[in-house]
Amino acid sequence: MAVIHDVMPAFLLLQPGSLADARKLLERQGPDAWILAGGLDSFDWLKDRMRKPKALIDLSGVQELKGVRSTPDGVEIGAMTTLTDVANHPLIQQQYHLLAAAAEAVASPQIRNQGTIGGNVSQDARCWYYRAGWPCYRAGGNICYADTPDGRNREHAILHAQRCVAVNPSDTAPALIALDAKFVLQTANGERVISAEDYFVGPDIDITRLTILRPGDLLSSIRIPATWAGAQFYFEKIRDRQVWDFPLLNVASAITLSGDRIERIRIAVNAVAARPLRLASVERAVTGKSRNAATGEMAGTVAVQGAVPLQFNGYKIPLMRNLVKRAIAGRQEAP
Amino acid sequence: MNVLQWAIDPRGHSVPIHIAWDLIQVAFVSAVAFLIVHAAYIRFFAGEKQWSGTTAPDVVAAIPERVPRHTLVARAFHWLMAASMLTLLFTAFLPKVGVEFDWVTLHWIAGTVLAASVVFHIIHASFWLDFWAIWPDQTDILDAIRRLRRFFGQAVPAPRRFAKYPLENKGFHGAVIAAGLSVIATGVFMMFRVRTIFFTRNPYLFTDVTWGWMYVLHGLAGVGLIALVIIHVYFGVRPEKRPITKSMIFGWMSRDFVLKEHDPARWTVTAAAVRRPREEEALRDAS
Numbered sequence: 001m002a003v004i005h006d007v008m009p010a011f012l013l014l015q016p017g018s019l020a021d022a023r024k025l026l027e028r029q030g031p032d033a034w035i036l037a038g039g040l041d042s043f044d045w046l047k048d049r050m051r052k053p054k055a056l057i058d059l060s061g062v063q064e065l066k067g068v069r070s071t072p073d074g075v076e077i078g079a080m081t082t083l084t085d086v087a088n089h090p091l092i093q094q095q096y097h098l099l100a101a102a103a104e105a106v107a108s109p110q111i112r113n114q115g116t117i118g119g120n121v122s123q124d125a126r127c128w129y130y131r132a133g134w135p136c137y138r139a140g141g142n143i144c145y146a147d148t149p150d151g152r153n154r155e156h157a158i159l160h161a162q163r164c165v166a167v168n169p170s171d172t173a174p175a176l177i178a179l180d181a182k183f184v185l186q187t188a189n190g191e192r193v194i195s196a197e198d199y200f201v202g203p204d205i206d207i208t209r210l211t212i213l214r215p216g217d218l219l220s221s222i223r224i225p226a227t228w229a230g231a232q233f234y235f236e237k238i239r240d241r242q243v244w245d246f247p248l249l250n251v252a253s254a255i256t257l258s259g260d261r262i263e264r265i266r267i268a269v270n271a272v273a274a275r276p277l278r279l280a281s282v283e284r285a286v287t288g289k290s291r292n293a294a295t296g297e298m299a300g301t302v303a304v305q306g307a308v309p310l311q312f313n314g315y316k317i318p319l320m321r322n323l324v325k326r327a328i329a330g331r332q333e334a335p
Numbered sequence: 336m337n338v339l340q341w342a343i344d345p346r347g348h349s350v351p352i353h354i355a356w357d358l359i360q361v362a363f364v365s366a367v368a369f370l371i372v373h374a375a376y377i378r379f380f381a382g383e384k385q386w387s388g389t390t391a392p393d394v395v396a397a398i399p400e401r402v403p404r405h406t407l408v409a410r411a412f413h414w415l416m417a418a419s420m421l422t423l424l425f426t427a428f429l430p431k432v433g434v435e436f437d438w439v440t441l442h443w444i445a446g447t448v449l450a451a452s453v454v455f456h457i458i459h460a461s462f463w464l465d466f467w468a469i470w471p472d473q474t475d476i477l478d479a480i481r482r483l484r485r486f487f488g489q490a491v492p493a494p495r496r497f498a499k500y501p502l503e504n505k506g507f508h509g510a511v512i513a514a515g516l517s518v519i520a521t522g523v524f525m526m527f528r529v530r531t532i533f534f535t536r537n538p539y540l541f542t543d544v545t546w547g548w549m550y551v552l553h554g555l556a557g558v559g560l561i562a563l564v565i566i567h568v569y570f571g572v573r574p575e576k577r578p579i580t581k582s583m584i585f586g587w588m589s590r591d592f593v594l595k596e597h598d599p600a601r602w603t604v605t606a607a608a609v610r611r612p613r614e615e616e617a618l619r620d621a622s
Contacts, residue, residue, distance in 0.1 A: 204437035
């Protein structure tokens, strides 16, 4: 069980000054190392003594991992850039406002000042059975306590649940998927660039992780291509309280129009599954159609196909349907 | 190295959750070590097989050129079971050694196929096949003792030829029954914990401890099957065993191989083949 202690377990604190040093330390420490970005997820684990790494590699001193840089092909954001800096950066605000809106919706101003974009997309699940240290599937056990007849699962998954029903809590992840971002990973085999969608892992593939990061891997930056710069964006997050809360559901879309018709679209949702979901079926269904309430209605219906509610989260199905509808039609046009 | 993994359940009890996954490597290495030792023994040390007893010329004449060994239904069962077993092993253990894919659905579907085929096999073998042919009999045990004593250089008569199945075959079948029924029985209950088309999920069907031991038994039998399957495939491709393997494909064995390794008195190849020795036996007893 989780027991809140006054102090964290002892660990070796390593503070590299460069990305190269960080990689060396990761290699040297192996699976015993824990990467510390903003610390907002990490310190929960450490203070609850649910994780006891031998070494903590604090990336806060690695300047290469910070900042937003314009590139010939778009923009590159260091993984250690704070959410506040992402949300306030002029280039992000002007060209990729979708990400600014998503970053601004995270938690509270204090948390955004400390939390990083790399940490936000890499954070662990918030299922309280898992966070409490119960031996559930995600913790290496053989049961999902949330998916039982009396499990508390109001915040849990309605799609792609397989044994574990925890959801990914990131707000920036669906925005990055909608923007077709690429994640740059530093691995033992060198640098690897993958699409945002592929960064996330569901329980069908690996029930103990939310991302493809393995011990020793490091997310160093996020590249957003210019493809969707200046498109029509929509981000909406539904939560129990309007600040300092994880999403019950969020949606992000990027749309370009030709006249009133949807020429290109990418749309993603999060907090409905263990990984943020790009809604490819919705994209196919609405491409070439007018951007209006009827198309939004149809898109919402398509989006929730296959959704399976748990005991206490049936509300997420109409919620997702309506958010997708609004993302397609635009909030004002939706009835 | 731990054999099991334990956890603390919500009530504070220590419960087993599953086997230590290192046992996968242990099973694999053990099986490979066995086959290396066996292959080396056969290659460098083993003498030619020797048998006691002969077959009367009229019995030999009565045996057809191609001796039926496995019916089409039995062969279909074997290969269906093999396919489902391999699917089960790959879907169960590849993800544990780093090959990631959506394995759960494939696993329970393959498990369902295996369970259904085994139920069919039990019924088929009980009512349509010679049920006792695959179980060791007294002769098998006595011959095994003879072979063992000869292995250690003692002067004892050579063993008799096999019945339909060699003792090793029967032993393997017994081991597969034990491991197979264990994974099937536990696997059926474990399907209550995932979403399938068969049962309503009920993770509270048993206590955490009972579930834990069920997962442990499933895992132990599973890693046991890794070793068994490797050994089975090894023997299946060994040159001296190929006639047996071919019979599982084509359904028959050659008369020469049957007469060399199998005793028509113990395996009813034809009506004549079995009647004659029994008559001789009766006459011997009478005298």
